[in-house]
Amino acid sequence: MTTPFDPEAFRRALHRAADVVADYLETVGDRPVLPNVEPGDLLSQLPAEAPEDAESFDALIDDFQRLVVPGVTHWNHPGFLAYFSSNGSEPGILGELLAAGLSVNAMLWHTSPAATELEIRACDWLRRLLGLPDAFQGHVNDTASVSTFLALAAARDTATDRDIRHEGLSGGPHLVVYCSDQTHSSIDKAVVALGLGLHQLRKIETDDEFRMRPDRLLAALTDDRAAGRLPIAVVASVGTTSTTSVDPVAEIADLCDREKVWLHVDAAWAGSAAVCPEERSLFAGWERGDSIVVNPHKWMATPMDCSVLFVRDPDLLRAAFSLVPEYLETREDAHPAKIDLMDLGVQLGRRFRALKLWFVMRAFGAAGLREKIRRHLRWGRRLAQRVDDHPDFELAAPAPWSVVCLRALLPDEPPAREDEFNRRVLEAVNRRGDVFLSHTKLQQRYVIRVAVSNLRTEEDRVDLAWQQIREEAERLRTDSDWNRPNEGS
Amino acid sequence: MTTPFDPEAFRRALHRAADVVADYLETVGDRPVLPNVEPGDLLSQLPAEAPEDAESFDALIDDFQRLVVPGVTHWNHPGFLAYFSSNGSEPGILGELLAAGLSVNAMLWHTSPAATELEIRACDWLRRLLGLPDAFQGHVNDTASVSTFLALAAARDTATDRDIRHEGLSGGPHLVVYCSDQTHSSIDKAVVALGLGLHQLRKIETDDEFRMRPDRLLAALTDDRAAGRLPIAVVASVGTTSTTSVDPVAEIADLCDREKVWLHVDAAWAGSAAVCPEERSLFAGWERGDSIVVNPHKWMATPMDCSVLFVRDPDLLRAAFSLVPEYLETREDAHPAKIDLMDLGVQLGRRFRALKLWFVMRAFGAAGLREKIRRHLRWGRRLAQRVDDHPDFELAAPAPWSVVCLRALLPDEPPAREDEFNRRVLEAVNRRGDVFLSHTKLQQRYVIRVAVSNLRTEEDRVDLAWQQIREEAERLRTDSDWNRPNEGS
Numbered sequence: 020m021t022t023p024f025d026p027e028a029f030r031r032a033l034h035r036a037a038d039v040v041a042d043y044l045e046t047v048g049d050r051p052v053l054p055n056v057e058p059g060d061l062l063s064q065l066p067a068e069a070p071e072d073a074e075s076f077d078a079l080i081d082d083f084q085r086l087v088v089p090g091v092t093h094w095n096h097p098g099f100l101a102y103f104s105s106n107g108s109e110p111g112i113l114g115e116l117l118a119a120g121l122s123v124n125a126m127l128w129h130t131s132p133a134a135t136e137l138e139i140r141a142c143d144w145l146r147r148l149l150g151l152p153d154a155f156q157g158h159v160n161d162t163a164s165v166s167t168f169l170a171l172a173a174a175r176d177t178a179t180d181r182d183i184r185h186e187g188l189s190g191g192p193h194l195v196v197y198c199s200d201q202t203h204s205s206i207d208k209a210v211v212a213l214g215l216g217l218h219q220l221r222k223i224e225t226d227d228e229f230r231m232r233p234d235r236l237l238a239a240l241t242d243d244r245a246a247g248r249l250p251i252a253v254v255a256s257v258g259t260t261s262t263t264s265v266d267p268v269a270e271i272a273d274l275c276d277r278e279k280v281w282l283h284v285d286a287a288w289a290g291s292a293a294v295c296p297e298e299r300s301l302f303a304g305w306e307r308g309d310s311i312v313v314n315p316h317k318w319m320a321t322p323m324d325c326s327v328l329f330v331r332d333p334d335l336l337r338a339a340f341s342l343v344p345e346y347l348e349t350r351e352d353a354h355p356a357k358i359d360l361m362d363l364g365v366q367l368g369r370r371f372r373a374l375k376l377w378f379v380m381r382a383f384g385a386a387g388l389r390e391k392i393r394r395h396l397r398w399g400r401r402l403a404q405r406v407d408d409h410p411d412f413e414l415a416a417p418a419p420w421s422v423v424c425l426r427a428l429l430p431d432e433p434p435a436r437e438d439e440f441n442r443r444v445l446e447a448v449n450r451r452g453d454v455f456l457s458h459t460k461l462q463q464r465y466v467i468r469v470a471v472s473n474l475r476t477e478e479d480r481v482d483l484a485w486q487q488i489r490e491e492a493e494r495l496r497t498d499s500d501w502n503r504p505n506e507g508s
Numbered sequence: 509m510t511t512p513f514d515p516e517a518f519r520r521a522l523h524r525a526a527d528v529v530a531d532y533l534e535t536v537g538d539r540p541v542l543p544n545v546e547p548g549d550l551l552s553q554l555p556a557e558a559p560e561d562a563e564s565f566d567a568l569i570d571d572f573q574r575l576v577v578p579g580v581t582h583w584n585h586p587g588f589l590a591y592f593s594s595n596g597s598e599p600g601i602l603g604e605l606l607a608a609g610l611s612v613n614a615m616l617w618h619t620s621p622a623a624t625e626l627e628i629r630a631c632d633w634l635r636r637l638l639g640l641p642d643a644f645q646g647h648v649n650d651t652a653s654v655s656t657f658l659a660l661a662a663a664r665d666t667a668t669d670r671d672i673r674h675e676g677l678s679g680g681p682h683l684v685v686y687c688s689d690q691t692h693s694s695i696d697k698a699v700v701a702l703g704l705g706l707h708q709l710r711k712i713e714t715d716d717e718f719r720m721r722p723d724r725l726l727a728a729l730t731d732d733r734a735a736g737r738l739p740i741a742v743v744a745s746v747g748t749t750s751t752t753s754v755d756p757v758a759e760i761a762d763l764c765d766r767e768k769v770w771l772h773v774d775a776a777w778a779g780s781a782a783v784c785p786e787e788r789s790l791f792a793g794w795e796r797g798d799s800i801v802v803n804p805h806k807w808m809a810t811p812m813d814c815s816v817l818f819v820r821d822p823d824l825l826r827a828a829f830s831l832v833p834e835y836l837e838t839r840e841d842a843h844p845a846k847i848d849l850m851d852l853g854v855q856l857g858r859r860f861r862a863l864k865l866w867f868v869m870r871a872f873g874a875a876g877l878r879e880k881i882r883r884h885l886r887w888g889r890r891l892a893q894r895v896d897d898h899p900d901f902e903l904a905a906p907a908p909w910s911v912v913c914l915r916a917l918l919p920d921e922p923p924a925r926e927d928e929f930n931r932r933v934l935e936a937v938n939r940r941g942d943v944f945l946s947h948t949k950l951q952q953r954y955v956i957r958v959a960v961s962n963l964r965t966e967e968d969r970v971d972l973a974w975q976q977i978r979e980e981a982e983r984l985r986t987d988s989d990w991n992r993p994n995e996g997s
Contacts, residue, residue, distance in 0.1 A: 022598060022963055023876055026534050029598040033526035036602050040609035041519040054621060058846040061625040069633040073873040079599060083606055087863070090622030094612050102619070105857070107611030109511060109518040110568060113525050115608035117572055120529035122596030122811045123583050130591070132543060133579030136550040144558040161650055162857040172701060187705025188677035204831045208854050211828060212661060214703025216676025316857070320511075322611045323859050339700060342693045357547035365697050368594070368651040368805070370812050374576070384562040387512055474511055 023073065032076030039080060040112060043088070044095060048475070051452025052096045054089055061090045092455070097475040100484055101457035103260075103288045106474035108320035110382035114375030115322055125369040126361040135360055138373035142327055144380055148388065149293040149313065152306055155329040158363050159372045163287035163312050164205040166328035167254070169364050170310035171196060171209045173335040174252035174281035184339060188214050195219045195243045198254040199231035201261055203285060206254050219248070228417050229264035229461070231255065233271060240278055252281040257305055258289025261459040261468070262416035262424050265289070269304030276307075284308035287326065288472070289420055291318035292396070294388045301419060318395075318472045319388065321379045325372050336363045391474065395421040398481045399471040405485060411492065415461050421471040424461065427492045438465035440495060447491040454484040512562065521565030528569060529601060532577070533584060537964070540941025541585045543578055550579045581944070586964040589973055590946035592749075592777045595963035597809035599871035603864030604811055614858040615850040624849055627862035631816055633869055637877065638782040638802065641795055644818040647852050648861045652776035652801045653694040655817035656743070658853050659799035660685060660698045662824040663741035663770035673828060677703050684732045686710045687743040688720035690750055692774060695743050708737070717906050718753035718950070720744065722760060729767055741770040746794055747778025750948040750957070751905035751913050754778070758793030765796075773797035776815065777961070778909055780807035781885070783877045790908060807884075807961045808877065810868045814861050825852045880963065884910040887970045888960040894974060900981065904950050910960040913950065916981040927954035929984060936980040943973040 064086055093099060095107050107115075125134035142157030160166045174196075176183045181191050188194070194215050198206045200222040210220045221239045223231050240250045253275055255266040268284060275282040284305045290313030292298045305311060311329045315321035330336060341362035361367050383391065399421025406412050406425045415424040427444055429437040445458055445467050457468050467488065471481055495501050553575055582588060584596050614623035631646030649655045663685075665672045670680050677683070683704050687695045689711040699709045710728045712720050729739045742764055744755040757773060764771040773794045779802030781787045794800060800818045804810035819825060830851040850856050872880065888910025895901045895914045904913040916933055918926040934947055934956050946957050958973055984990050 023872065023880070024598040026530065029533075030526070030530040032598070032602055033530055033605070034523055036605050037519070037522035037526045040605060041515065041522055043609055044518075045515050056621050058617060058621070058843040059625070061622050062629055065626070065629045067632075068636045069869040069874050071874050073876050074870045076599065076602060076871065079602065079867050079870055080606075083863070087622045087626065088610075090625070091610055091612050091620045092618065093610075094620075095610065105611060105613055107608055109513040109521070110565065112605075112608045112611075113521055113565060113568065116522070116525050116529060116601075116605045117569075119596055119601045119604035119811050120532055121577075121580055121582075121584065122594060122601075123580050124594055124812055128547060129581065131580045131583075132545050132547070133550050133576045136548070136579070137554070137576065140551055140554045143556075147557045161859075162855045164855045164857070168701075168854060175703070183703070183705065184700050185706045187682065187708055188703040189680055189682045189705075189708075191678055193676065193678045205854075205856055207831050208829055208856075211673050211831075212657075212701065212854050214664070214672070214677040216672065216678075217674045219676055219678075322608050323613055324857055326857075340697055342696050342700075354547040365657060365694075365701050366651045366653045367694055367697075368653070368813055368815075370650075374572070378568050380558040381563045381568055382565065383512065385558050385560050387562050391512070 028076060032080065035077070035080055039084065047093050047095050048097045050093055050096065052093050052098045052455035053449060053452065054091060056090050061086060095475060096455070097473065097477060097480045098454035098484070099473050100469050100471060100476065100481070101455045103317045103470060104473035105316045105323045106320050107322040108379055108474050110378040111320060111322040111375045114378040118371040118374045121371060123371050125371055126367050127359045128357040131371065134371040134373065135358060137377055138360060139358065141373040141377045141380070142329070145313070145315065145327055145376070146329060148380070148385055149290060150296065150299055151311070151329060154331050155311065156333050157327045157329045158360055159376070160326045160328055160364060161324040163203070163285070163314050163326045164208060165364070166312040166326045167205050167283065167285060168209040168212060169328060169336060170283045170312070170330065171252055172213055172339050173310070173330070174283065175213055175215070176339045177335055178249060178251035178281070193219050193248040194251045195221060195248050196252050196254065197221045197223055197236055197239060197250065199223050199225050199256065199259070199266060201225055201229050201259040201264060202254055202256055203260045203287070225264070229259060229262045231266040231271065233267055233274060236271065237274060240280070250278060250280050252283055254283045254285055255308070257284060257286040257302055258420060261461060263289060263418070263420045263422040264416065265301050265419055268302070269307070272304045272307035281310070282308045284311040287312050287314040288317045291315065292392050292420060294385065295392050298396070315376050315379065318392070319379065320383065320391065320474045321376050325376055333363060340364055395471045398478050399423060402469060402471070402481055402485055415464070415466040423469045424459065424466045425469070426464070426466055434464065441465045441467055443495055444488060444491045447495070448484070448487045451487060454480065454487065456484065517565060521569065524566070524569055528573065536582050536584050537586045539582055539585065541582050541587045541944035542938060542941065543580060545579050550575060584964060585944070586962065586966060586969045587943035587973070588962050589958050589960060589965065590944045592806045592959060593962035594805045594812045595809050596811040597868055597963050599867040600809060600811040600864045603867040607860040607863045610860060612860050614860055615856050616848045617846040620860065623860040623862065624847060626866055627849060628847065630862040630866045630869070631818070634802070634804065634816055634865070635818060637869070637874055638779060639785065639788055640800070640818060643820050644800065645822050646816045646818045647849055648865070649815045649817055649853060650813040652692070652774065652803050652815045653697060654853070655801040655815045656694050656772065656774060657698040657701060658817060658825060659772045659801070659819065660741055661702055661828050662799070662819070663772065664702055664704070665828045666824050667738060667740035667770070682708050682737040683740045684708045684710060684737050685741050685743065686712055686725055686728060686739065688712050688714050688745065688748070688755060690714055690718050690748040690753060691743055691745055692749045692776070714753070718748060718751045720755040720760065722756055722763060725760065726763060729769070739767060739769050741772055743772045743774055744797070746773060746775040746791055747909060750950060752778060752907070752909045752911040753905065754790050754908055757791070758796070761793045761796035770799070771797045773800040776801050776803040777806045780804065781881050781909060783874065784881050787885070804865050804868065807881070808868060809872065809880065809963045810865050814865055822852060829853055884960045887967050888912055891958060891960070891970055891974055904953070904955040912958045913948065913955045914958070915953070915955055916977070923953065930954045930956055932984055933977060933980045936984070937973070937976045940976060943969065943976065945973065
């Protein structure tokens with residue numbers, strides 16, 4: 020057994036890479052969160068084609084440090100408060116390294132029994148941690164985009180008496196999916212991919228706290244039925260992307276029951292907070308979903324990629340996607356404990372993602388996971404209180420968890436100029452490099468968004484973000500260019 | 509910046525894991541390829557729920573060695589000659605470790621400039637290595653299942669004047685996809701997922717060398733048009749899954765040109781062989797595809813998962829999938845060198861997969877990649893010759909590359925008994941643990957399949973597989989149970 024590589028050289032390189040990773044994580048906070056690069060900077064430094072001759076492992080690691088690290092956005096930086104962070108925790112990185120060493124494909128039980136059974140058990144551990152009932156069975160996908168896509172595929176294929184798997188959508192009625200106007204763009208992509216068409220996606224109006232209005236949902240369902248279209252699924256969000264608002268899931272579940280419509284719950288980010296029993300009132304009703312997506316790679320310290328799709332009836336996913344060609348049939352097919360996870364989705368190749376999730380849950384322990392979430396919730400809610408208390412700022416949305424949407428106020432200026440002011444404040448803060456914040460728009464208005472869900476963030480970093488927002492707003496208010504007439508809007 | 513984990517403990521654990529991986533790869537050949545486990549074995553050893561308190565990194569690594577390693581199928585074993593192997597090469601594992609340390613999300617240029625630009629360049633290097641024209645632009649997906657799905661989505665959405673992205677398929681004509689009866693099941697899954705319906709997938713008959721028959725393809729297209737159905741795409745395979753047969757791509761391309769139908773080329777496994785100029789005659793016509801999928805994780809020593817989709821016109825993927833919500837808009841949007849790779853597919857979250865691919869191409873060098881493929885081709889073709897020369901065996905299909913489909917012959921027995929004989933020979937060989945072979949069915953007949961494309965396989969291991977097949981066939985021929993009347997069929 021040989022490869023072109025000297026085993027000792029590889030071992031040395033792995034140890035060097037181990038130190039590179041350990042050093043990086045110890046010092047990442049000393050860098051600016053965002054790299055100081057322009058589009059094309061790295062491209063211009065890379066040769067146009069692969070080298071003819073082999074290069075050493077040291078050359079690869081040197082170039083990783085020289086070319087790649089200075090050009091990445093530092094998701095593991097304690098000041099990464101943008102989007103939803105996805106953190107490479109220490110046990111997660113260990114899991115990724117060991118899984119890469121095995122390089123198994125968990126498509127069939129037979130092609131890696133341990134990877135399959137560990138995935139089943141790790142998802143079951145997660146289900147129990149989140150307080151979800153036994154009725155749910157989980158499996159791991161790469162992203163919530165895929166998890167949601169699979170759930171809606173099952174909803175689509177079970178919605179009618181027609182055999183959509185074989186007949187397709189042509190010739191059948193229009194099938195309609197419902198979500199709120201705050202729902203993640205992955206729902207739109209799923210509706211496109213599944214062939215339903217965006218005109219069959221109803222973005223239901225939200226209330227003044229950005230929660231789906233059940234009365235509007237019912238009205239839309241009724242309209243569609245009256246027009247001969249068939250409602251197939253409602254996507255309720257526990258933690259929308261912009262404001263982390265929580266749809267009234269219990270009411271929506273009542274409606275889905277009555278209307279016989281699939282309920283998919285998108286809790287990709289906020290779902291991890293269900294490890295804290297005291298937070299579970301925010302999840303009321305999610306246990307009535309037909310499917311639920313929770314991404315451990317968002318708020319449970321698991322490195323990208325790890326999205327868990329819980330479904331009540333995995334046979335509905337199998338009915339959509341199971342196709343076993345002869346070359347993948349195996350002799351264990353009759354055994355009750357044997358599950359071929361490829362049958363639950365589109366992807367045949369499946370990385371051993373369960374290992375890192377198992378490592379994360381064990382290395383933190385349930386107590387450690389709860390503590391991590393509680394710290395973020397405490398800091399996020401305190402920041403929201405401070406914004407609310409400050410005369411020159413306002414909360415742009417309620418902050419039920421640890422994401423704060425805020426806006427600097429210019430009461431004597433037109434809205435467009437206030438929006439531009441906030442945009443400039445955000446850019447000025449991000450340029451300083453200590454924190455990275457993102458933005459969103461709410462009711463057409465520009466909003467600064469601070470997301471406290473990064474494993475490496477500490478309380479003082481959240482304080483610093485707030486301090487720099489105030490400083491940059493103060494600086495801009497007195498900036499002569501900003502205050503010159505006909506400027507800045 | 510802190511996590512619950514002591515930095516020094518993490519560094520020690522990473523170094524221990526580095527040694528675990530290096531040791532594993534040095535000794536994996538001493539294990540049986542298939543684990544000696546039954547369904548449920550690992551599940552029964554795992555607690556029902558996550559621990560309340562944190563466990564040490566050493567406990568995780570101990571359990572990895574004690575519970576996981578003995579229960580996996582060893583894809584990195586030199587005797588893994590089943591399916592298409594997916595090998596964790598040394599540079600690929602290094603890349604996975606470093607990428608896990610960064611844990612960036614390459615969804616937007618802004619969220620990781622270096623990951624985006626490295627992906628563009630790595631795919632361009634691969635394109636040049638394979639001899640594909642400049643017109644193709646590549647990006648990385650997790651699997652060929654997803655790459656093919658995206659290509660067919662673009663074909664679907666550009667096939668008609670209808671705005672399928674918005675209107676959906678309901679109300680439009682049936683859209684038909686064509687592939688051969690040897691094509692991979694991922695085409696079936698894509699057709700289901702896209703809402704086309706399996707009745708709209710034509711499995712075109714193959715010739716006696718398992719290649720799609722263009723005359724039958726034309727007849728099917730003509731029939732469908734006459735019936736008011738609309739042909740949208742043909743999937744041609746360069747290297748089918750069972751026999752690695754090669755469809756007549758140039759002829760199919762002519763037909764697709766005339767018929768104005770999208771041509772998708774599935775070269776997921778065999779595509780890597782195009783690094784060898786002397787093999788390119790087998791690829792004739794693939795450069796005329798609208799899209800081509802090649803998986804470096806199959807035959808280019810890159811760990812799962814890494815599938816490259818090359819398309820002539822990425823804007824057609826964008827037209828299907830680009831949806832940029834406000835919270836993902838960034839100020840570089842106007843820059844020509846800036847590409848947001850999330851726009852090319854369903855998945856928003858995108859791991860930094862380009863790093864391992866870049867490392868693999870550099871650590872092997874173009875010369876090393878060619879040499880690796882040439883060895884496999886030499887050994888595979890020599891095995892095919894030996895099978896063909898042996899009076900008690902036959903080649904069940906031509907072996908254009910390094911995958912050999914063979915059958916032990918029982919000329920005086922009925923076909924069902926010959927099939928059962930081959931099944932038992934395969935199982936006996938696999939039980940010995942030195943090699944792992946898979947099977948397929950060709951023209952309803954059971955066939956043993958030996959795939960020589962594993963990075964760690966050496967010539968003597970291919971010889972051993974052939975020796976053990978002959979030994980087990982010889983043993984079974986003289987086995988008294990097998991020869992008892994009314995037994996074994």
